[in-house]
Amino acid sequence: MASAHTFDENLAAATEHLARFASEPVLHLINGERVASTSGETFDDHSPIDGAHLAKVSSGGAQEIDAAANAAAAAFDTWSATPGVERKRILHRVADLIERHAHQIAVTECVDTGQTMRFMSHAALRGAANFRFFADLAPGANDGQALPTDHHLNYTTRHAIGPVGVITPWNTPFMLSTWKIAPALAAGCTVVHKPAEWSPLTAQLLSELALEAGLPAGVLNTVHGFGETAGQALTQHPAIKAIAFVGESSTGSKIQAQGAPTLKRNHFELGGKNPVIVFDDADIERALDAVIFMIYSLNGERCTSSSRVLIQRSIHDAFVERLAAKMAAVPVGHPLDPGAVIGPLIHDRHRAKVCSYHQLAQAEGATVITGASIDGLPSGGNWVQPVLYTGATNDMRIAQEEIFGPALTAIPFEDEADAIAIANDIAYGLAGYVWTSDLGRGHRVARALDAGMIWVNSQNVRHLPAPFGGTKASGIGRDGGDWSFDFYMETKNIAVAYDTHAVPRLGG
Numbered sequence: 001m002a003s004a005h006t007f008d009e010n011l012a013a014a015t016e017h018l019a020r021f022a023s024e025p026v027l028h029l030i031n032g033e034r035v036a037s038t039s040g041e042t043f044d045d046h047s048p049i050d051g052a053h054l055a056k057v058s059s060g061g062a063q064e065i066d067a068a069a070n071a072a073a074a075a076f077d078t079w080s081a082t083p084g085v086e087r088k089r090i091l092h093r094v095a096d097l098i099e100r101h102a103h104q105i106a107v108t109e110c111v112d113t114g115q116t117m118r119f120m121s122h123a124a125l126r127g128a129a130n131f132r133f134f135a136d137l138a139p140g141a142n143d144g145q146a147l148p149t150d151h152h153l154n155y156t157t158r159h160a161i162g163p164v165g166v167i168t169p170w171n172t173p174f175m176l177s178t179w180k181i182a183p184a185l186a187a188g189c190t191v192v193h194k195p196a197e198w199s200p201l202t203a204q205l206l207s208e209l210a211l212e213a214g215l216p217a218g219v220l221n222t223v224h225g226f227g228e229t230a231g232q233a234l235t236q237h238p239a240i241k242a243i244a245f246v247g248e249s250s251t252g253s254k255i256q257a258q259g260a261p262t263l264k265r266n267h268f269e270l271g272g273k274n275p276v277i278v279f280d281d282a283d284i285e286r287a288l289d290a291v292i293f294m295i296y297s298l299n300g301e302r303c304t305s306s307s308r309v310l311i312q313r314s315i316h317d318a319f320v321e322r323l324a325a326k327m328a329a330v331p332v333g334h335p336l337d338p339g340a341v342i343g344p345l346i347h348d349r350h351r352a353k354v355c356s357y358h359q360l361a362q363a364e365g366a367t368v369i370t371g372a373s374i375d376g377l378p379s380g381g382n383w384v385q386p387v388l389y390t391g392a393t394n395d396m397r398i399a400q401e402e403i404f405g406p407a408l409t410a411i412p413f414e415d416e417a418d419a420i421a422i423a424n425d426i427a428y429g430l431a432g433y434v435w436t437s438d439l440g441r442g443h444r445v446a447r448a449l450d451a452g453m454i455w456v457n458s459q460n461v462r463h464l465p466a467p468f469g470g471t472k473a474s475g476i477g478r479d480g481g482d483w484s485f486d487f488y489m490e491t492k493n494i495a496v497a498y499d500t501h502a503v504p505r506l507g508g
Helices: 007-023 062-081 084-100 102-113 117-140 173-187 201-212 227-236 249-262 284-300 313-328 348-364 416-424 439-448 481-488
Strands: 028-030 033-035 042-046 053-058 146-148 152-160 164-167 191-194 220-222 242-246 265-269 275-278 308-312 367-370 387-390 407-413 431-435 453-456 489-497
Touching (some): 007 102, 007 201, 028 062, 062 220, 084 102, 102 173, 164 173, 191 227, 227 249, 242 481, 249 265, 275 416, 284 313, 284 407, 284 431, 308 416, 313 407, 348 387, 431 439, 439 453
Parallel strands (some): 164 191, 191 220, 275 431
Antiparallel strands (some): 152 489
């Protein structure tokens, strides 16, 4: 669904809202105050549209993380003891302000990340929905279960684990930040947020709105910087009890090692190379639309993208022909243009990585089919054409590695067992998609796929009470509903004996 605003309206709003970043540096938020790095160091943020300079961003390190972690620790007792109904009120107020500033957030995200308005026009509203959902759960966050036995009453309670670190990625950063921060705050945790250095601007907006909503100083702190400095200092800080991270699998492995000396709890939402399996009895029109949507929306820069399409051999050639035709009609354009689907990729380094797979595919024997032209788009941008790789086998790098761009690899399969074997022959296990009119087969294949989430006859549709997360190299833990509180809270069991309980007597 396209934005309700025209390109000119979006451009005017972006010019207005981003002017502040050009005139003043992006600062950290520590204990309710905007502060620069003590070193004075900054880094430059550039737009992927044309390479234009957007902002100077304070570059934090160990000192800023230490100050933020200490502020979060000092605020924890009061915030965790704040009644759930009061936390609910404040978090709903955050959601209100997000909705009020939704267009500002959207245009900022488009210019900072290259994601198109077609999708970013809803990103802020998704962020607000995250805050509302977990706000409503806050009053019961501490509730537990009654587990009686014949001679004891066991009951459980939960309490917030403490100050937590949240490290978020550069793809749809605003929505993903709210996805992690909202349940942490609802649970009673305080937060130190380290946003991705390639897309820092909407993190600034979120922290400002949180303060305006009445979130107490120190409850949400934001420190900008690089993973090797600010990120590592956060994962190693003794005051931080848990790390919630979204990003690459290799980075998750490093974070796990860095947090080991302080026995940090980790929640990792990592990479994916997700299969969509199309059987010959599928509703072909709906399957085609879902496959196209799940790889070419959001620039293909999404962990749940269906980047491998497994097609039953009897329909393979016809399906691929239709895929290629549909891909050719997916427009590449300026992110603020409501008609554009694919915008520039986040960074020139990432663009080079995505494009490098063209040569790899040809060297491995696959065919490279490119989509819409990028001629006439702003110079200096990280533009790429969507691509479809055909004639592929599952052992090729284009089938095994997460490209994280608008690139789809098509692989034929023979039967149900072959489809399952190909789908599971991968290091990742985040999501899977199955298209078939045979309900029994849909259930069988979904159960057999080694992944954390399966959609049958659907694209990815997020249901907030449902668990979200993966297996293998795709992550540890689950987000969503009560699963989020399982991560951000500790569970305590209390056993009270009845007078019928016999106490063993030793001696005497």
